[in-house]
Amino acid sequence: MEYLLTSMTFLPLLGALVVLALPRDNATLVRWTSLVATVPSLLLGLWLFENFDRSVGTMQFVERYSWIPAFNVQYIMGVDGLSVSMLLLTVLLSPLCVLASFGIEKGVKGYFALFLLLETGMLGVFAALDFFLFFIFWELMLLPMYFLIGIWGGPRREYAAIKFFLYTLIGSVLMLVAMLALYFANTPHTFDMLVLMERAPTYARGFQAWAWIALFIGFAIKIPAFPFHTWLPDAHVEAPTAISVILAGVLLKMGTYGILRVCYPIFPLATQQYAFWALAALGCWNIVYGALCAMAQKDMKSLVAYSSISHMGYVMLGMATLTPQGMNGAVLQMFNHGTVTAMLFLLVGVIYDRAHHRNIDGFGGLASVMPVYTGFVTIAFFAALGLPGLSAFISEVLVLLGTWQYSQPLAITAASAVVLTAGYMLWMLQRVWLGPVNEKYVALPDLSWREIVTLAPLAVIVIVLGVYPHAVLDLFGPTLVALGDTVSSAAPVVAQAALR
């Protein structure tokens, strides 16, 4: 499996090209081709999951080729536990999203081609080990995302799309500046992340500080951390279902992934310095703030979007603690949030497809109209509110445990969100699914087989990981321990200019 990561990353792109070559009028063929195009990556992902050596925290399956020698840009792909879990999440969600997109009628070819391109971008981000390559993949996702929201989105899609685009770009340009500064901080100049990590102890404190902040803002916009989050509700509300799923399920993770992949090992000193305010306090605030905002929403999707903000707060908080529990919890939360929120968005999409609106007050009693649907809703909602036995509980409790060691007041504040989360989740459940049946929606059909197939795997993952979290936890345990050590043990450089 020499080209494992490369094939995994670029097979969807190949699929996109095939899709573009298909006849325009045969939508069914396009749909199925796209679905098939996501499968090889999924299989490779599963193979990777199986064959990844879980006992070590080092990079595996590394591929390294020279790309632009003049600029010392290389093509380096490789995975450690952190990347594997995210790759896995991506390849799992992609086929489901394609399946969930079968209802798209307009510009089918374009939609699926863009989706597959997006998948390549996402996989590339998680596999790239050269900063320049990373950046290119990072930006590669912007375009498809812009169009997927902008063309296939809701009524205010243009606004949402451009807002998403601009916000992300602001982060990107800051990242670009920091990346180039880092490039010049090393002699010989390099973008090789592994080398950059090795040299981490030689970067001066001041340089680390501002570069960290610049990168952090870039990543924080993606997470999205307060106060860079306002693009998220808009983007989610307007995006088509599958795109919301990808957005919440994978794209948000890139922010936290980036922090762990770049900020932590390359700027350990700055991480130490800023972890509290930038990550822990902000994360904690995200948790509570997102939950409170979610409570005030009237649109189901926007509620779920704010719940994402809240849940991503756990990730930030957990990773800030640098404790094994906190960091493992954070990464596990990334994975779990990916599956749980994917379910939530798929479920909201189901009702939107039928009723063509998402107003929480506009429904009622769907439980008796669509019992199977309600079953999945219940699983997803209770997973989202952190019910023990379901996956999100594990990660949240780990994060909270880690946080307690780090700062008790933060842990208590964060833990208080369990009440708020339960509040808005149940409140929505009550108003939409319970109560007297709304006469308008008596005749809504229950889930179709296609919808069940998209939801069931996620539900299974949610339950299985609640009982046996080590299936995923083991992947990144050693990686995170090493990462935590790097950051904890970082010491300032003595009398040595990092920038030449």
Next chain:
Amino acid sequence: MQAIRWIVLLPLIGAAINLTLGSRIQRSAGRAAVAVFGSGMALASFAIAVTGFMRLRTLEPESRLLVDTVLPWLHVGTLDISIAFQLDPLSAVMALVVSGVGSLIHIYSYGYMDEDPALWRFFGLLNLFLFAMLTLVLGDNILVMFVGWEGVGLCSWALIGFWYKDHANTAAANKAFLFNRIGDFAFLCGMMLLFWTLSGLGHATLVFRELGAVAPLLEGQLLWGVPVVTLVTLALFIGATGKSAQIPLYVWLPDAMAGPTPVSALIHAATMVTAGVYMVSRLHCLFSMAPVTLDVIAVTGAATALMAATIALTQNDIKKVLAYSTVSQLGYMFVALGCGAYAAGVFHLVTHAFFKACLFLGAGSVIHACHHEQDMRRMGGLRTKMPLTFWTFLISTMAIAGLPPLAGFFSKDEILWKAFQREPLLWGVGLVTAGLTAFYMFRQVFLVFFGESRAGASVEAHADHSAAGAHDDHHGHHAHEVHESAAAITLPLVLLAIGALTAGWLGIPSALGGSNLFTEWLAPVFAAGGEHHAEAHEGLELEYALMAVSVLVALGGITLAYLVYLRKSLSADTFSRIARGVPYRLSFNKYYVDEIYYGTVLAGTLALSRALGWFDKVVIDGVVNGAAASVRAVAFLGGGIDKFVVDGLVNFTAHVFDSAGGALRLVQTGNINAYVYVLLIGVTAVLMAGAW
């Protein structure tokens, strides 16, 4: 010991099958199939629990511990948690009660829910509840217990809102879950504090059987100047108040009566609400080290017992009376725990499970017979129509009133005795409560079973609405004749009544010549906690005297109820007019606690939420994007805000940039002279800046 897991897993399997395939089974194989399957799982679980219990009995008292490790669960850093179950005397007792009473209620449910189309769901949820409760009880560490702890909350939510088409039911369900969550939050905090303190001491563990050994290490550990163990236990106790409906988190329990009656019996009387009691007993090694917490528990318990009893006096809903009575009885248990008498608390838990379950089921039987009428003022005279129900109900009422030799007498008396030893004032409160209990319970009996039938009588306007018409579908059936319920309903009643009659005999104190088997059985568990069970022989006379007093008080309460409600020689109005009716109104309106909570906490949170939602939409969107309020004001004055929001200028920054762009466009007048101006101004400006 591989079998223990099946105590837990069988109900889970039952739940999984019934919840996923149940509706098909019910459609193809009939309602009975679902019920039999569900009940069968519960019974099987009970059977295994019995074998486990038997197995324990064969062991030496000190080694009565069976552990079944199922799966390593969480191993991160110092945290090492497995999914494991343990059977020791305490958890065995609980498991027996839970699965035993649970099985009976399963059977009862088949009779009670005879008209409900979603029987499969009901049985599925009951099974799921059993699973969760048994996990709570049998879990060998705090985290597994927490799984059950929240799991029962989930089931409680689902079952209270079982008839989800009624908005009130779902509201009650949510309320229950949220109040439980508040407790869970505290529980979580306590757990984390405990874990990290122990971890810091080099003994990171949350496993119960190890805690006993490491607990003494906590001595002298401080956090924020307070002993850690006190903080831990207080936090855990707050968790317990949520689950076990104690002040200040009790308010959900009465509302929870919106659920079907078997649910009230199972969850909100016999099992789930006692989880707090079980938890405190389970962790007695910690609680015993925290005298402050014990005091808090005792006082809270006593206050809850008294307060709930006073509220129960005036309620008209048959189930609400029982609900407040439950709250009150749980208060008793906490008094016992607060006094360090864990065994006594658990003993009362067990007896209470029998008689309260029986009472609820009896009430259910009545409600069922009266076509879902729950207002006692519309009942009466059912004694003859439903003899079996009446007798079982009466036995249980006598048990709860503490009349010897029924179960309640022994357990309550032991608590009172321990309370007296600890602090006579506690005993006093307990005694008053006992009297009130006897009064309102017999008030219920008299109103429901004696006198003339008042079915169809009009009730005052201020009747309690929240539970009055639990179930709209069944209105309009009033004209039917009331008759005794089916065997599926009466059989459990009888069995439970027998329990209510005899369960107390397990713990006849030595003062009455008994051997107090129950305390002895639990002794190995509580030995580590240092519970004193050296009987004070010199206080024997005192003990007799106290027993007599409490029996007299109970009889007094019964007599008063008789005078007011049966003989009517005393008018209830006389009492309600005491002190201008203030006490009556307070009691009738449950001290307005709901209203206060709603007005402060809930309204505050919602207001904050709305404010932040607005803030997020307006201010953050504005500020983040770098434009101050002034810019917005300008945009607004310019009449541009609409265009701006609607027409999709990305955000306020865009607006600023756009304005700048607009301004720059104005410079581009198209007049060539002006262009040359700009050129020259540019040059001159640069020259001036550079030359000087």
Next chain:
Amino acid sequence: MDLSNADSLAYHVPELVLAGGSIVVLLLDLFTRLKARLGEVALLVVATSVLAVGFGAGADQGYLFNRMVALDSFALFFKLLLGFAALGAIWMSTGSRELDGEHPGEYYSILLASTVGMFYMASATNLLTAYLALEFVSLTSYILAGFLRHRARGAEASLKYLIYGGVASGAMLYGFSLLYALTGTLDFIELGHRLSTVAAVPGNGAILFIAVVLSLAGIGYKIAMVPFHQWSPDVYEGAPLPITAFLAVGSKAAGMALLIRFFYPALSSPAGDGTWIALHGVGWPALMSVVAMATMTVGNLTALRQQNVKRLLAYSSIAHAGYMLMGFVVLSDAGLRAILFYTVVYYLMNLGAFAVLLLVVNQTGREDIEAFRGLAWRGGAPAAIAMLIFLFSLAGLPPFAGFIGKAYLFAAVIEQKMWLLAFVAAANSVVGLYYYARVARAMFLDQPLAGDPEIAVDLSNGLLIGMLLAGTLVFGLWWTPIVNFADRSLVFFGN
């Protein structure tokens, strides 16, 4: 190698071909019936010239015509680029509907002459040649801008251009005269040598600064940098579209070449480690970095509200001049390399955008954003996708060549730790995206209205767009050839 007039001729083939071609085209127009084929003839001429330039690559380097012009890799680079710009412009002209029947002989003749002027701009090493070349390009540009006489906007553009250019080149001339007065020489290199002593004389600082600033006016107006930019949107809008493209790409590149050639040898000296030291006492790098920031900001902000795509691209090209100036002010070889690199990718993507615009203008007769409404949904999907890629490349998004170009510029700036400049440029990239996205939005997100014509891609334009697109895509992922080429082209006299 310092050749006299007669010897120089052998090294002067590209210019001779162009100049000859210019006359031949005119004659063909007058005396033959080849009117419809003149575009192809002009293409052939430029192609020959470009080939001639190419054959000169790697050969001897030196001064020609008594140090009037230089023959070095730097000049070669720009001549190639300018040749390609002319090729593109002519190609577009042949397919442009608005130029149909508009005196093709004169048109192509002047276009070729203009190209010669640009070649001289890129290779001038003397104030006189520089001025002459600049005026040459200006004069021909005035004519070309107003070539469509039936269009009022064309004449207006031409007049404005002329007046503005007259003042700007007058100012530059005055600046040159002051430099001459201070040093007594017209030769760039000699100027550089003498200025270092002149600048050391107390009291000369102010006049030197004035001379530099005034000189900048003429060159700055060619590359449309603030505050000498105002002519460009009007002229771009009024001129025929291929000419707009030619001005935006060629004229700007030639100006950039002259700017570097003038400022680097004359106003700074190499430090030996790949960086340059500015002439002491004249703070032109600081001045220019302010100018660079102002240029990109003004260009981007003003572009935000444009409705006319041609005009929008005009402002965008102002902004891009600002980006390129970043490479200019860092005073390092890396910066120069970045500029060279950027001119190449800028050529590809900007010409590409104009080519798509031409397609739309040809078929709708309109050049505002509305003309692009729903382009992707009315048969023009390939064109829309191409436009999208060009625009987002202009915006500097990976994986397109524009990003790499911008990355090099940023890298040069960051290497010299000019954080403010980097920050302003970063902010500008974001603003820039917004208006490019507006066009993208019109093409993809908006639905066509009834009556919007179908857009078909014809072979000629399609081929041009395709080639530019291929370049934009390929160089976005594999840009080693350009970077090597740019690296080799950094050799110029005074270096």
Next chain:
Amino acid sequence: MSMTTVGLAHYLVVSVVLLCLGLYCVLTRRNAIGVLMGIELILNSAGINFVAVSRYGSAGFDGQVFAVFIIMLAAAESAIGLAVVLGIYRRMRAIDTSRLTTLQG
């Protein structure tokens, strides 16, 4: 600078005056031909400088040659300028620059 002998400085002053008057002319004139005249003044002022420096500074003919080129190019510029103006006049019957503002923004 002394007033006794005419030197470079004197010519420079004259050229500065001409430059400024030319610029003033360009700024204020609304008649396109007037503006073009202003440009001629500017070019002339530069020409004076070159010739003066050629005389006083270096002995070569560089400056004078430059001046010849300036004159030549100025003529060319006028030719085009006037041609454009005539073209505009033919169409619009006006050559007022303040009315030539269809291209703006």
Next chain:
Amino acid sequence: MTAADAMFLALAATAVIGAAGVAFSRHILYSALSLMVALFGVAGLFVTLSADFVAGVQVLIYVGGVLVITLFAVMLTQGIQNVEVSNRAVGSVAAGLLTAGLFVVLLRAMSSAQWVKPPADVPTQTSTYGIGNALLGQYVLPFEVASLVLLAVLVGAVVLTRKETAE
């Protein structure tokens, strides 16, 4: 004050007054005539600088060529049709301030500058001979290029003024 000085002053005054006339005159015809005066003044200054050839070119090309075309254009556009005779001036105050500012800046900078000094011994040549030599020797490339420029301008001017007969 020597005769040369007087000559300089007179010619400078002529040039400046002429230029002022161009700049301030209200009538476009007067402007044109003032321009002629100014150009003659400058030509005279060239003579004082021993640049006879340049002066000759100035008179021939400028006064003889440019000015005649200019007058022609003025007549074509205004004199004959009499549409708008004025040479309207707008914003004179601001423009005055700006140019005055520039003037002051330039003069101040010049006052402290040290101009280039002539080399020690200079062989003098007659201007015309020298320029001729230079144009056909050192500056032959610009000279040739200039011819190309003029050709292009010629063609362009023709195109721009040609009546649209074809259409």
